[in-house]
Amino acid sequence: MEKCTNLAEMKEWCRAIPKIELHAHLNGCIRDSTLLELAKLLGEKGVIIFADVEHVIRKCGRSLTECFQLFDLFHILATDHETISRITKEVVEDFAAEEVVYLELRTTPKNNEAKGMTKRSYMKAVINGLRSVDTVDASFINLNGKTESFCEPMQKSCTTCMEKKKIYVRLLLSIDRRETTAAAMETVCLALEMREFGVVGIDLSGNPVVGEWDTFLPALKYAKEQGLPVTLHCGEVSNKMEIQAMLNFSPDRIGHACFLDEDDWEKARLSQIPVEICLTSNLRTQRLSSIHVHHFANLYNANHPLVLCTDDTGLFSTSLSNEYYLAAETFGLDKKDMLQLGANAIEFVFADSEVKKAIREIFRAFERRLTDEFPSWKS
Numbered sequence: 001m002e003k004c005t006n007l008a009e010m011k012e013w014c015r016a017i018p019k020i021e022l023h024a025h026l027n028g029c030i031r032d033s034t035l036l037e038l039a040k041l042l043g044e045k046g047v048i049i050f051a052d053v054e055h056v057i058r059k060c061g062r063s064l065t066e067c068f069q070l071f072d073l074f075h076i077l078a079t080d081h082e083t084i085s086r087i088t089k090e091v092v093e094d095f096a097a098e099e100v101v102y103l104e105l106r107t108t109p110k111n112n113e114a115k116g117m118t119k120r121s122y123m124k125a126v127i128n129g130l131r132s133v134d135t136v137d138a139s140f141i142n143l144n145g146k147t148e149s150f151c152e153p154m155q156k157s158c159t160t161c162m163e164k165k166k167i168y169v170r171l172l173l174s175i176d177r178r179e180t181t182a183a184a185m186e187t188v189c190l191a192l193e194m195r196e197f198g199v200v201g202i203d204l205s206g207n208p209v210v211g212e213w214d215t216f217l218p219a220l221k222y223a224k225e226q227g228l229p230v231t232l233h234c235g236e237v238s239n240k241m242e243i244q245a246m247l248n249f250s251p252d253r254i255g256h257a258c259f260l261d262e263d264d265w266e267k268a269r270l271s272q273i274p275v276e277i278c279l280t281s282n283l284r285t286q287r288l289s290s291i292h293v294h295h296f297a298n299l300y301n302a303n304h305p306l307v308l309c310t311d312d313t314g315l316f317s318t319s320l321s322n323e324y325y326l327a328a329e330t331f332g333l334d335k336k337d338m339l340q341l342g343a344n345a346i347e348f349v350f351a352d353s354e355v356k357k358a359i360r361e362i363f364r365a366f367e368r369r370l371t372d373e374f375p376s377w378k379s
């Protein structure tokens with residue numbers, strides 16, 4: 001009985017503490033309700049057969065291959081600019097609702113001639129989505145290159161902004177592993193161009209069994225030369241040569257890292273590369289036999305830099321609070337550990353030092369409030 005209470009308390013704690021999300025794919029985080037609504041509309045227009053799609057969207061537990069088939073479907077459902085703006089707005093609001101105070105949202109800019117879409121216009125639609133967020137107070141950088149800041153918190157007269165949840169949002173542009181060197185380079189150039197609009201880095205993602213490292217290397221090198229941080233999906237499947245090449249590249253962060261051998265870990269340890277841990281994603285895509293053998297435990301015990309992330313909240317029906325709870329419950333971490341784990345992630349964000357300072361203050365304010373209300377909460 002006591003354990004139940006403790007678990008319920010821990011669940012509530014994981015929801016309530018401020019959190020940082022560094023690995024979330026826009027199209028993997030679409031709400032199921034939005035996907036079904038979009039599918040219904042396309043069904044009515046005869047573009048798809050709704051009954052077939054409904055079954056795919058509602059399915060639980062997918063293999064990695066099925067996930068990538070589903071992404072192709074998501075991209076059919078969410079192709080026009082308006083839909084991209086809508087899902088961006090919803091995803092930001094969903095993260096803010098569960099106390100995510102800094103979100104690095106990644107997405108793959110897409111060309112789609114039939115929809116009159118270029119990578120640049122796709123990104124403009126994402127920015128428009130950020131601009132349209134109104135149920136929470138989102139801070140990003142707007143199209144004029146000015147920082148879109150929160151309402152002045154001391155403005156006591158403005159009660160709505162005092163009550164709204166606040167979230168910093170920054171963007172990573174993803175290179176899809178199906179892309180050519182030229183397409184990858186186009187994405188890096190776009191990211192550099194859009195730095196003033198909140199783009200803070202580059203990600204390499206997509207089906208891990210597709211594409212060759214050498215194809216993306218020139219673009220990733222260029223990003224690095226230009227001072228644009230890079231995070232790589234690394235070792236999501238077993239591929240020794242690629243994992244070694246990726247670690248030799250010295251990325252600023254890596255995601256997943258499920259199939260690193262001891263010598264790879266040694267290298268990652270030496271360079272202290274932060275690891276984006278996606279527990280549910282790894283479990284659902286059968287990257288490991290059980291959560292109890294997840295490399296989180298070893299990394300955590302060795303004090304290796306790591307951050308808990310969701311990967312795809314929609315696809316895997318999860319949330320960042322849920323990922324925190326899963327880690328706490330599985331690896332026996334307490335409230336203080338979880339808050340500290342969240343705060344550690346501040347050092348791995350790609351945003352500038354001003355933003356880091358602001359997030360540090362959010363964590364400090366949370367601790368101060370707690371200490372005032374429950375002086376013994378840490379013991």
Ligand SMILES: CNc1ncnc2c1ncn2[C@@H]1O[C@H](COP(=O)(O)O)[C@@H](O)[C@H]1O
Nearest residue numbers: 025026027028071107108174205206207233
């Ligand atoms: C499950 N693990 C994963 N491994 C690798 N890539 C993944 C992924 N989950 C998502 N993506 C990448 O993100 C895209 C969807 O968001 P965007 O269209 O970019 O917003 C997918 O098409 C894939 O390229």
Ligand SMILES: [Zn+2]
Nearest residue numbers: 205233255311
């Ligand atoms: Zn991912």
